[in-house]
C-alpha cells in the first residue's frame with residue numbers, strides 16, 4: 029500500500045536531518061537496507077494503532093526538543109558500588125577517558141563505530157538482522173531509523189561466565205543532543221553475562237539493542253533510565269532466545285516527558301525462559317510524565333516460559349501505557365506465559381491505559397494475563413498510621429509493596445538492593 | 461489516662477449517628493471491659509479514638525493523658541501512646557512483617573524525639589516477644605497478616621502491642637477466633653503488659669477472656685451509649701442472662 033504523502037514527508041525530512049556515515053561494505057549495505065525498510069513503513073504518527081496511546085511526534089521530529097539537565101544533587105548514582113566494567117557515552121558519544129579498558133575475561137567488546145569499518149566481523153550477521161526480524165508482524169520504524177543512522181554503541185560477545193557486569197553509562201550534558209546508539213550482543217553456548225545500563229543519554233535518545241542468545245546462554249539486563257524530567261527516549265530490545273537459554277530484563281524509569289520502551293522477544297528454542305519487567309514512577313507536577321512499555325513475546329519452542337511484569341506508580345497527571353502481547357505459534361506446546369501490568373494511581377488526575385493481548389495457536393499451553401488500575405489501599409494506610417507510621421512514609425511503604433513483584437524479577441541481591449535504593453531516593457524527594 | 465466525654469459520632473457519608481453520648485474514663489493501671497450487642501458501636505468507638513477516616517464527631521471530647529486526641533493524625537495518637545488491636549487486622553501484601561514492626565517502632569520513637577533502635581537490638585526484641593506469643597520466625601518473614609489464620613492475626617496484633625509498649629491499649633474482640641491455648645497466650649501477653657502506668661480497654665463478647673484478663677470495671681454499651689457500668693460481676697450477669705434485662709432496665 030502506498031504511504032500517504034504526509035508520512036513520506038515526515039520520513040524524508042527525518043532521514044535528511046542525518047548524515048549517513050561511511051563504513052565497510054556490509055555496514056553501508058546494512059544502513060541502506062534499513063533506510064529502505066524505513067521508507068516502506070514510514071515513520072509512525074499518532075494515528076497508527078500501535079501509537080494510539082503515545083504520540084510519537086517528538087520522537088520523529090527532525091530535531092530533538094530541548095531538554096533541561098537534571099541536577100542529581102548529592103544523590104548517589106545507581107550501581108556506584110557495583111564492581112563492573114564501565115563504558116561511558118556522553119550525549120551518545122563514546123568517551124574513552126571515562127571508560128575502562130574494553131577488555132574482560134570471557135568477553136570480546138568493541139565499539140560499533142570501529143566494527144562497522146571492519147570488512148569481516150561476527151556482528152555483521154546480527155546487526156540489523158534481529159531488528160528486521162522484529163518488524164513482523166508489527167512495524168517498528170524508529171528501530172529501522174536507528175539501524176540506518178547509529179554511529180556508536182557496543183558490540184559484545186560473551187564466550188564464558190563473565191565475572192562482572194558490563195555497565196553502559198549514558199551521560200546527558202547537552203540540552204539539544206540527539207543520540208542514536210545501537211548495541212549488538214551475542215552470548216555463546218553456556219556463557220553468562222550481565223548488562224547494566226544507566227542514565228538518560230541525551231535530550232532525545234533512540235537506542236536499539238540486539239541480543240542473540242545461543243543454547244543455554246544466560247543474559248541478565250538491569251537498566252535504570254536516569255532521572256531527567258525533560259528528556260525523550262525510544263528504546264528497542266530485539267532478543268532471540270535459543271534452546272534452554274535465559275533472558276531476564278528489568279527496567280527502572282523515574283521521570284521523563286516521553287519514554288517508550290519496546291521489547292521484542294522471539295523464543296525459538298525449547299525449554300527457554302524470557303522475563304521482562306519494569307517499574308516506572310512518574311510525577312507530572314512540574315514536568316509531564318509519559319511512559320510506555322510495549323512488549324511482544326513470540327513463543328516458537330516447546331516448554332518455554334515467559335513473564336512480563338510491569339508496574340507503574342503515577343501521580344499529578346502522569347500517564348502510563350502498557351501494550352503487551354504473547355503470541356504462541358502452532359508448534360509451541362507446553363508454553364507457560366504470564367503477563368501482568370498494573371498501575372497505582374496516587375491521585376485522580378493520572379491515567380493508565382493497557383492493552384494486554386494473547387494470541388494462541390497451540391492447544392496445550394498455560395497463558396494468563398491481567399491488568400489492574402488501583403489507588404492506595406486506604407485500610408492498609410490507616411493500619412500503618414495507627415501504628416505510628418506517618419502518612420508519607422506509609423504511602424511509600426505501600427508503593428514499594430506494589431512494585432515488589434517487578435523488583436523481585438532482579439535476581440542478583442546487590443543489584444536489587446541498589447535499585448531499591450534508587451527508588452528510595454526518588455520517593456524521598458517527594459516526601460512532605 | 462483516657463477520658464471520653466459525651467462523645468457523639470456520625471458516619472461522614474450517610475450522616476447516620478452511631479455514638480450518641482459516650483462517657484468513659486479509663487484510669488492508669490486499670491483494665492476496663494466493654495460488652496454489648498452487635499452493632500452497638502464498640503468498634504466505631506475504637507476507630508474514632510484511633511483516628512480512622514469516615515466519621516464525624518458532632519459533640520463531646522476524648523483525651524489521652526490530658527491531651528485532646530480527636531484533632532490529631534492517627535500516627536500522632538499512636539506516638540502519644542494509643543494502640544488499637546483491630547477486630548479485623550489488615551493484610552498488607554508486599555510489606556514484610558519485620559519491616560512493618562521496625563518502621564512502626566522507629567517512627568514512634570522519632571515522633572517522640574528518641575533514637576532509632578539498631579537492627580540488632582530490634583531483632584533481639586522481636587524474637588523474644590514473638591517467642592512468648594509462639595509466633596515463629598517464618599511468620600515474621602511473611603507479609604503483614606497475609607495468609608495468617610484468624611488466630612495468628614490476633615496474636616500478631618498482640619506482638620505489635622508488646623513491641624510498641626503503648627500507654628493506652630484498646631483491644632477490639634482480640635479473643636474472637638482464638639482457640640483455648642491461643643486465648644491463654646494472648647491473655648498472658650496482655651497481663652505481662654499490665655502495670656501502674658498503662659490502661660486497657662478490652663472489647664469482648666465473652667466472659668471467657670475476662671477469666672484470664674481480670675477487668676476492674678465492666679461497661680455495657682447499647683445503641684451508642686454506655687448504659688451500665690459495674691464490676692466484674694456485670695460480665696458474669698451478661699454471660700448468664702444476655703442483654704435483655706439490662707436493655708429493658710436502661711429504657
Ligand SMILES: Nc1ncnc2c1ncn2[C@@H]1O[C@H](COP(=O)(O)OP(=O)(O)OP(=O)(O)O)[C@@H](O)[C@H]1O
Pocket residue numbers: 471478496497498499500501502503504505514547
Ligand atoms: N462505615 C459504615 N457504614 C455503614 N454503617 C456502619 C459503618 N460503620 C459502622 N456502621 C454501623 O454502625 C453500627 C455500629 O457498628 P460497630 O462496628 O461499631 O458495632 P460493634 O459494636 O463493634 O459490633 P460487633 O459486636 O458486631 O463487632 C452498626 O449498625 C454498623 O452497621
Ligand SMILES: [Mg+2]
Pocket residue numbers: 502503504547632633
Ligand atoms: Mg465490633
